[in-house]
Amino acid sequence: MASTPAASTPAASAPILAATGLRLAWGDRVVVDDLTIAVPDGGFTVIVGPNACGKSTLLRALARTISPVAGEVTLDGRPIRSYRGKEVARRLAMLPQSPIAPDSITVRSLVGRGRYPHQGLFNQWSRADEAAVAGALDATSVDLLADRPVAELSGGQRQRAWIAMVLAQQTELLLLDEPTTFLDIAHQYDVLDLCARLHREGRTLVVVLHDLNQAARYATHLVVMLDGTIVAEGAPAEVLTAALVESVFGLPCRVLPDPETGTPMVVPLGASSRAPGRAGSV
Numbered sequence: 425m426a427s428t429p430a431a432s433t434p435a436a437s438a439p440i441l442a443a444t445g446l447r448l449a450w451g452d453r454v455v456v457d458d459l460t461i462a463v464p465d466g467g468f469t470v471i472v473g474p475n476a477c478g479k480s481t482l483l484r485a486l487a488r489t490i491s492p493v494a495g496e497v498t499l500d501g502r503p504i505r506s507y508r509g510k511e512v513a514r515r516l517a518m519l520p521q522s523p524i525a526p527d528s529i530t531v532r533s534l535v536g537r538g539r540y541p542h543q544g545l546f547n548q549w550s551r552a553d554e555a556a557v558a559g560a561l562d563a564t565s566v567d568l569l570a571d572r573p574v575a576e577l578s579g580g581q582r583q584r585a586w587i588a589m590v591l592a593q594q595t596e597l598l599l600l601d602e603p604t605t606f607l608d609i610a611h612q613y614d615v616l617d618l619c620a621r622l623h624r625e626g627r628t629l630v631v632v633l634h635d636l637n638q639a640a641r642y643a644t645h646l647v648v649m650l651d652g653t654i655v656a657e658g659a660p661a662e663v664l665t666a667a668l669v670e671s672v673f674g675l676p677c678r679v680l681p682d683p684e685t686g687t688p689m690v691v692p693l694g695a696s697s698r699a700p701g702r703a704g705s706v
Contacts, residue, residue, distance in 0.1 A: 445495035473649035513541035538592030580611030
C-alpha cells in the first residue's frame with residue numbers, strides 16, 4: 425500500500441511536553457529509570473523497543489495517568505502535576521492499548537465522551553460540542569457509522585471510532601499506545617495514514633509502535649528504548665541502523681531504503697546468515 429513519507433519536523437523550539445530524570449515503577453519493580461525526553465513540537469514521534477522495555481509506561485507518565493517515583497513531566501514548562509485534570513485533558517489526549525467501550529454504546533456517544541474536558545456544571549452540551557463531534561466523525565471516516573454500536577464494528581472501524589473520540593477533545597497533542605494492535609495489515613496502514621494526516625494538519629503525535637518499518641516510514645522523530653532507558657533518538661534515517669537493530673532487538677538484518685518512500689527498511693537476514701545460536705531466538 426503506497427504511502428507518502430512523513431513531513432519534516434518543524435524547527436526546534438521549547439518543548440510543549442517533556443520529562444526529566446523520570447523514574448517509573450510498578451510496585452517494587454522499576455520500569456523506567458533516569459529518563460529524559462523532549463517531545464518535538466509539531467512532530468510525529470514514534471517510540472519503539474522490545475517488549476517490556478517501558479514504552480507504554482513512559483507514554484502513561486507523559487499523559488499523567490501514572491505518577492513518577494522521581495523526576496518530572498512538564499507541560500508548557502510547568503509540572504504536569506500542577507494542572508487540574510480537565511486542564512491537562514484540554515491540552516493532550518491519550519488513547520491507551522485495547523480500550524473497552526461500555527456495552528451497547530454507539531459510535532456517536534463514544535466520540536461525544538471526548539468532550540468531557542470542555543464541560544462543567546454550568547457549561548453543558550453545546551453547539552461547539554456538536555460541531556467537534558461531527559468534525560471528528562468526518563475526519564476519521566466513521567460518520568456513516570455514527571448510530572451503530574461500537575461492538576458491531578470491525579477492528580479497523582472500532583479503532584477509528586476511538587481515534588475520533590480523542591480528536592473530539594480538540595487537543596494539539598495526541599498520545600496513542602499501539603493503535604495498530606490486533607488490526608490486519610491493511611487496517612494498520614489505514615490508521616497510520618490517518619495519523620500522518622493529523623500530523624500534517626498541525627497536531628503533535630507521540631505513538632508507540634512495534635513494527636520498525638512502519639515506525640521508520642511515518643515518524644519524524646524516532647525514540648528507541650531498551651530496559652527502561654532511551655538508547656537512541658532522532659530522525660529515522662539517522663537512528664535506524666543494522667547495528668542498532670541487532671543490539672536492541674537481537675535481530676541481524678540489513679537496513680535498506682524503502683522502494684516506495686526512501687525511508688529506512690529493516691530486512692532480517694536469513695537463518696543461514698545469522699550467527700550460531702541466534703536462529704529462532706526471541
